Amino acid sequence: MSNNTQNTTHLTDEQRIDWLRLIRSDNVGPRTFRSLINHFGSARTALGRLPDLARRGGAARPGRIYSEQDAEAELIAGRKIGVSLVAPTEPFYPPRxxxxxxxxxxxxxxxxxxxxxxxxxxxxxxxxxxxxxxxxxxxxxxxxxxxxxxxxxxxxxxxxxxxxxxxxxxxxxxxxxxxxxxxxxxxxxxxxxxxxxxxxxxxxxxxxxxxxxxxxxxxxxxxxxxxxxxxxxxxxxxxxxxxxxxxxxxxxxxxxxxxxxxxxxxxxxxxxxxxxxxxxxxxxxxxxxxxxxxxDRPVELPTREPEEDLPGTYEPDPGDRARIVGLLGPSPIGLDDLIRMAGTSPAVVRTVLLELELAGRLERHGGGLVSLI
The missing domain is CATH 3.40.50.450 (Rossmann fold)
Known part of the structure; x- marks a missing residue:
């Protein structure tokens, strides 16, 4: 039996440290991680923007960012008991x-x-x-x-x-x-x-x-x-x-x-x-x-395209931010509905959601739904 898949892209040692730092930082889950990588192009750039995004999302103080020393120590400790940290495009990551x-x-x-x-x-x-x-x-x-x-x-x-x-x-x-x-x-x-x-x-x-x-x-x-x-x-x-x-x-x-x-x-x-x-x-x-x-069907990783506009190249204006936050509440809402109701671009909405999430104010649900904490 075979899954008919090929995982070919390897992280460099520096990238693995940066990825580990980003996913272990406060308020960064797998979906937020992917959004940050799509937006900024690399984990290292995203790490540098976390404090500013959290501040814009209303955080009283920046969340903890996992240090390079802690990441290196985690990798070394894992190797001692036979643990390897692998990315989705690398061998030994379950294809499905x-x-x-x-x-x-x-x-x-x-x-x-x-x-x-x-x-x-x-x-x-x-x-x-x-x-x-x-x-x-x-x-x-x-x-x-x-x-x-x-x-x-x-x-x-x-x-x-x-x-x-x-x-x-x-x-x-x-x-x-x-x-x-x-x-x-x-x-x-x-x-x-x-x-x-x-x-x-x-x-x-x-x-x-x-x-x-x-x-x-x-x-x-x-x-x-x-x-x-x-x-x-x-x-x-x-x-x-x-x-x-x-x-x-x-x-x-x-x-x-x-x-x-x-x-x-x-x-x-x-x-x-x-x-x-x-x-x-x-x-x-x-x-x-x-x-x-x-x-019998091959398993192929989806191609993830970068977002059209990068948050960090601009800051959503206060009116956009207030309107998007006002549309959010404890009941989950879909991203497409939020974009339509806000009357602004998808990039602006995604940026505000990233800010809120990094401030610890947003919860993501299955099916692309989000709600305000």
Whole structure:
């Protein structure tokens, strides 16, 4: 099996330091990072403009900018435990992950890295899994592994653990919510060591980062992002696995669900997914038959064009800024709607949004929506 993709552009050592400094700086997420690179042409130029943009966005004081010394120290510390930080256009960056809107600009990878180029299926589900759920997970993961797929999951208790254990020999990917040196749960350190023998681990978080509740939904977009499709085995209503399924659908991934008893609350979410159009799944062939046509299409990174006008070549006038900020509120609004209502150019709107985000006043949502904090 092959993803038919080529990652050819390598960062220089200086660029990697600049990219790491930018993505680790305050109020810079993956989408903002990409906007800054598109606007300014390089991370180094963007770093120099961060304080001014934040001031114009209403920040009382500039956000922290990650220092060159800290970036160099992070790279060195990562290498000591086998972690490499790779960009979307470089080898060992999962090809399909590079296609999502909020792909990490730098991804920490370690283990048997060649598996990251192979086609993946994600398997997720309840931490408090039933015996039946664990059994069907093991069978699906084993059979998909035998068919040539790498199994991606989140190293959690229950379904995740069963998926990893059943696919250790064929190759499995642990997607971490914390830093590579902060395994969660701690009791799965031995499992992770086993995963790394024929598989790999990935994380966008810095070393030393202990995962918090809000980090898990962020991690879930990577689980679905690396994969052709996501299989949900057991999931209660309002569970993290359903969040992963929702994100997968937004990313254009196939969603599969294993049916369960209507009397078991752990199956309520998966049964609802089937009602909503997820593929009912009881064996590996259900997954393989759906993703085979996708695998036959080459994976190509989208071409990202620089913005027409660079913020920094001008400053939006106070009237434009006030009008755009006035149109924003706690309810998300689409960028196209905002541009139309503001009656100004896309470049002006994007500049004001960048200013607000770097000031910590803007939240970005899926589908190009933004809201004011």
């Amino acid at each position: 992950l590079a296609l999502i809107d909020d792909a990490p600009p730098l991804l920490g990878v370690r283990g048997t890295l060649k598996v990251l180029a192979r086609p993946m299926i994600a398997i997720v589900g309840s931490r408090n899994a039933s015996g039946a759920g664990l059994k069907v997970t093991g069978r699906l993961a084993h059979d998909l592994g035998e068919a040539g797929f790498v199994i991606a999951s989140g190293l959690a208790r229950g379904i995740d653990q069963a998926a990893h254990r059943a696919s250790i020999d064929s190759g499995t990917i642990a997607v971490l919510a914390g830093g590579h040196d902060r395994v969660y749960p701690a009791e799965h350190e031995d499992l992770l060591d086993a995963v790394l023998q024929c598989g790999a681990a990935i994380s966008e978080m810095p070393l030393g980062h202990v995962p918090r509740a809000r980090d898990f939904p962020r991690r879930n977009r990577l689980i679905s992002g690396v994969a052709l499709g996501v299989v949900v085995v057991e999931a209660a209503h309002r569970s993290g696995s359903l969040i992963t399924a929702r994100i997968a659908a937004e990313q254009g991934r196939e969603v599969f669900a294993v049916p369960g008893s209507p009397l078991d609350p752990r199956a309520a979410g998966t049964n609802d997914l089937i009602k909503q159009g997820a593929t009912l799944t009881t064996e590996a062939s259900d997954v393989i038959n759906m993703v085979q046509p996708i695998m």
